[in-house]
Amino acid sequence: MKKYDINNTDKETLGKWYYLMTLGRALDEKAPSYLLQSLGWSYHAPYAGHDGIQLAMGQIFHKGEDFFFPYYRDMLAVLSAGMTPEEIILNGISKATDLTSGGRHMSNHFSKMEWHIENVSSATGTHDLHAAGVARAMVYYNHKGIAMTSHGESATSEGYVYEAINGASNERLPVIFVIQDNGYGISVPKKDQTANRKVADNFSGFKNLKIIHCNGKDVFDSMNAMTEAREYAIEHRTPVIVQANCVRIGSHSNSDKHTLYRDENELAYVKAADPLYKFRRMLLRYKRFTEDELKEIEAKAKKDLSAANRKALAAPDPDPSTVSKYVLPDPYQPTKYPDGNPKQDGEKETMVTALNKTLKAEFRHNPNTFLWGQDIANKEKGGVFNISKGMQQEFGEKRVFNAPIAEDYIVGTANGMCRFDPKIHVVIEGAEFADYFWPAVEQYVECTHEYWRSNGQFTPNITLRLASGGYIGGGLYHSQTIEGALASLPGARIVYPSFADDAAGLLRTSIRSKGFTLFLEPKAQYNSIEAASFVPDDYEVAFGKAKIRRPGNDLSIITYGNTTHLCLNVAEQLSKEHGWNAEVIDLRSLIPLDKETIFASVKKTSKVLIVHEDKVFAGFGAEVASILGTEMFRYLDAPIRRVGALFTPVGFHPVLEKAILPGEEQIYKAAKDLLEY
Template structure:
C-alpha cells in the first residue's frame, strides 16, 4: 500500500467521505468476507450440512458502507435477510453466522431456532429478525420512539436498567440512530408505508435503506412499484432526507450513508437511502433465477458486481497491488474455512431445549407474588369494570414511568391546548376507559395513534424490545386482524426465536364480544381461540370488575406479552361491580374462580357467559334442586386445568360454554382434554354450549338466537344432570 500513489480524484473522495486508504482496504475486506461466507454456505448446502441459504451477494458495498457509517452497540439495527455484510461490518463474526447456518446449540442469534441470515445480537443492538417482509419497519419506529422517550425521561431509563436483567448493559444516549432495511419488493407492504407516516410525523431518527436489486424473487420491480422507482413515490414525505445512489459503488454508498446518519443523529428527522444493487445469485438456493431472467440480463448485472468493481478500483488507484489483494483474499478464505470447520462440528441443540423461552423464565404471571389480597381502602363504593380498569392504568402509570398508552382515540385530546384550557372535556377512548390519563400524565405518555392497527402493535413491539412498557388499545376486537401479522409472526416469537436474547413484554387491551343489542357483525366478534392457539402470548378475559383490575395489573407487571380481552357488555354491568382493592392488588394467571360451588354438574366458562350461566344455575337450583358448580376461567392461556379436573371428578358431568361459535371454538380444546384425561370420571358426554356457526346479526331477535342465552344454558344443565 502506498499513500502517495492515491490519485487526486481519490483524495477528494476520501476527504468527502472521511475514508482513509486503510479504511478502504477494510471496506473491501468486509465485502469480500461477506461474499465468501455466502459461497461457503452454498457449498455446505450442497453437501447437505446446512438446510437453507439466502445470500447478500451484490448488496455488499451498500451494506458495508452503512455499517461503517454507524455505531455498533450504540445505534440500533433492524436488518433483513440480505444484510450479512452490515452485520459483519458491525462486528458479527463468520463463525457466529455459520453456527446459525448449521443450527448449532451455540448459535448466538437463535440457538438453532432460526434459519440462516436471520440476524440477532444483543451486544451489537441487532434486533432479532423474522422472515416476514416489512414488519420490522414498525419495530424500528417504536425503538426510535423509546430512545427519544428515555432521553426525555432519564428517571424511566434508570428504572428500566435496574429492573430488567437482559437490559442492564443498555445505555441511552439521546442521539441514537435506528437502521432498518428492506428490499424494493417489500416497499409494497402496508407496514412500510405506515412506518413512513409515523417517522415523518414525529421526525424520528430512523435510517431506511432500500436495497433495490430489481427483483422480489421472480417479480420485477416495475410490477411491484408504480414507475419502477420507490424514490419517486416517497419523495413528498416531509422531514425526510432522501438519497438515490448506485449501491454497487462503495464511495458513493459511504458518502450517502454518512450524510443520512448525520441528518438523523442531528435530530432533523428520518432518512431514506435507495441503493440500486444487483442480485448475482438466485433469490435463495431453493430456486433458479435462470427460469425467469435471461442470460443477457445476468451478464449485464455481472458487469456491476461490487466485488469486482472495488477490486479493480483499488488496483487502479494504487491503494493495493495484485499481490496485496491476493494475500488479503487468501486470509479471508482461510478465516471462512476455519469458521466453517468449527460450525459443522458444533454441538446441536438438546431436544429438551425446545420449550425454553416460549415465555419468560424470570417473571411468570403464574408466580405466587401475584397472589395478593384486596386491601381495605377509604372508598368502599362499588365500581364498574370500566372504572377499575381506568383506576388500574392510573395506578400503574404513577408507579412506573416506562408505561405508555396509545391507540385510536385513547387520548383526551390530540390538540391539547383546548383541553388544558378547560374548554373541552376530552375523549379518553370510545368506551372512556383511558379517560383522564393524558390529562394527568401528559402527551409524552398518552397519545392517539393513526387509524392503523398494525402500526399500533408494531410500534409497541419496538418500544417493548427497547425497554418501555406499552399498554396499547385495539379499539374493537373486530378490527384486530390488520395487527394479526405483527402479533403472530413477530410479538409471539421474539423471545423464543432469539433464544431469550430479546423480549417484547407489552399489553394489548381489546374490547371484545357481543350481547350489545345492535352491535352487529363488526362490533360483536369473538375469536379468542385464534390467539390462545398462539404460543408466546398470554390471553386473559375477566368477567367482573375486581378480576379485571387484578389481572390487568399482573399483565402490566409480568414479563410476557399479554392479550387482555375486555368484554364490552360487562364494562358497566351491575353484575360484578366491586370496591377498589388497592394499588397492588394482583391475580395470578392460570387460576380459575369458583363462582358457585356445586355437586351435580360442572359448567366451565368465562367472559359475558359467566353471569348468564350463573343466572341459569340459580334458576335451576330453585326450580329443580340441581346443584351446578360454575367455574370462571378468567385466564385462557394459561388455563387452570387443576380446577377443572377437581370439579369434574366431583360432579362427573361437565358443560363447556363460550360466546364464540361452537365449531373450532375455545371450548373444543377443554372438552377434548377432559375426554382424554378424565374419561373414567365422566357419567355423561361432555356437552358444549356456544354461539351458532355464523356471524352476529344487527336485529336483536336474530342476535338473541345466535348467541348463547341463559335459557340455552339452563336447558343444557338440566338435560346433562338427567343423563
C-alpha cells in the same frame, strides 16, 4: 460531512473494506456447500451485487448507540458491523451456539442481540415497524443514535412498510430505511410491484422525510449516502430513506432458479456490474494497492474463513429437549392477594372505573409504562369507553397518546419500543373493538414468536387490550370475540375477566409481568351492575387461576367473559326450580389454563357443561373439552356438552344477535339435559 472517494480515503480503511468484502463474498459463495454436504444452511439468499450499500450500512453502525434491523440478505452488512464469520456460520448451520436463536430461527437471519443487531422474522418488512418503535423510545429517553432497518424494494409493497414510514415521519423519529433495489421480488420484476421506477419516490410527498438515492454497487457513493443519512437523522431527528440501486448477481435464494426468468443479456450485465471486482480494479487503477497486497488480503480472508468454518462445525447441535423453553416468560407473582378472593366489604365499582383506576395506579408505579391506541387521548375523551379518561392529562402526551388508524403500527411499534430497555412496559388498545384487530395479526404473531425465536433473549412486555364480545347490538364489527382464533398461537397469555375486581387484578398482573398478554374485556359488562364489585387497592390476580363463582356438586359449568353472568343466572334457576347445585367456574385465564381447579370440579360432579360466547365450532371450549375427554374420561358420567355462538358472523338486528349468541335459555336446556342424563 466527510466525503469518501478513492483518493482521500486512507489506505488502512480501504484495506479493511476490501478484506470485509472479500471475506463476505467468500462466505456468500461457500454457504450453498453446507446444504450440499447435508450440514444445514437450507435457506441462503446471496447478497452479491449489494456489496457497496451493505458494507456502508455496517460501517456507519455505532455499537452501543444504534439499533440495526437487518433482513435475510444482509450478510455483508452484519459482517461489516462487526459480527464474525463464525457467528454467521453458526446461524447458517443452525448450531446450539447460534447467536440469533440457538438454531430455532431460519438460516440467513443474522443477529447479535447484545449489540442491538436485532433478531427479525422472515416476514419481510415487518421489522420497519419495530425500528420505528425503538426510535420512539430513543427520542423519549434522549438517546443519541439511530434505528436502521433494511430490505429490498419489493417489501415496500407491504402495508406495514408504509405505516412505518408514515408514522416515523409524523412522529419525527430517527429511522434510516434502507431500500436495496435489485429489481426483483424473487421472480417478480419491479414493474409489477410499483408505479414508480424508484420506489422511494412513492414517499416523496411525506413531510419530515429525507430521501437519498445512491449507487448501492459503489462503495464510496454508498458510504457517503449512509454517512449523510445517519448525521441527518440525528441532527434533525427525522427519518431518512436511502434507496440503493443494486444488482442481484445470483438467484433470489437457493430454492430459486433465476435462469427461468432472466435472459442471457441480463445475466451477463449483472455479472459485469459485480461491485467487488469493480472495487478491486479501482484499488489497482488508482495505485492504492498492488496486486500482491490485494492477494495477501484475499489469502487472509480465505484463511480466516477456513478457521471459522472449523470452529462452527465443531459446535453442538441444538438439544431437542429444550423446545418447550422460552415459550412464555415467568409472570409477575401476586403476593398481596394470593388466593384472588378479596372480601367484598366496600363500595362496588364498575369495570370501566376499575380498569381506569388500575391503569393510573400502574402508571404511577412504573414511570416507564406507556399507552397508545386509536382515539384514546383527545382532550377529555379517553377511548370509546372512557377507560383511558384523564390519563393523558396526568401522565402527559409522551406517555399516553393517540396512534394512527393502523393496527399493525400500534402493535409493531410497541414491540419495537420494548427492545430499547426491558424496564419498558407498554399497554396498547390494539383496535377500538376486537373485531377490527385483524390487520394487526401479523404483528401479533411477531410478538408471540419473539421470546422463543430469540432463544429467550427478548420478549416484548406488552399488554394488548381489546374491547370484546357482543350483547350490545353491534353486529359484525362490534360484537364478535376472537380468542378462539388466537389461542392456537403459542407465546401469548390470554385473559378474559368477567367482573370488575378480576379486570383490575389481571390488568395489574399483566402490566407488571414480563412478556406478552392479550387482555380481552367484555365490553357489555363495562358499566353493568352485575359485573361491578369491590376492588381493593393494589388488587392482583395471578395468571392461570380460575375462580369458583358458585360452588356445587351436581354439574360443572366452565365459562368466562360475558357468559359467566348468564351461567350464574342459570345455576340459580336450576337450584330454585329443581334443587340442583351447579358449580360455576370462571376461567378468567385461558392461557395458562387452570386445569387443577377444573379437574377437581369434574371429579366432584362428573358432568361438564362448557359455555362461552365464541362459536362452538373451533372455539376455545373445544380445547377444554378435549383435555377433559383425554385426562378426565374415567370421572365422567355423561358426554361433555358445549354451548356457544352459532357458526355464523354476529348479526346486527337484535333478533339476529339473540339467535346467534348463546343465551340463558340455551344454557339452561343444555344444563338440564346433562343433569337428567
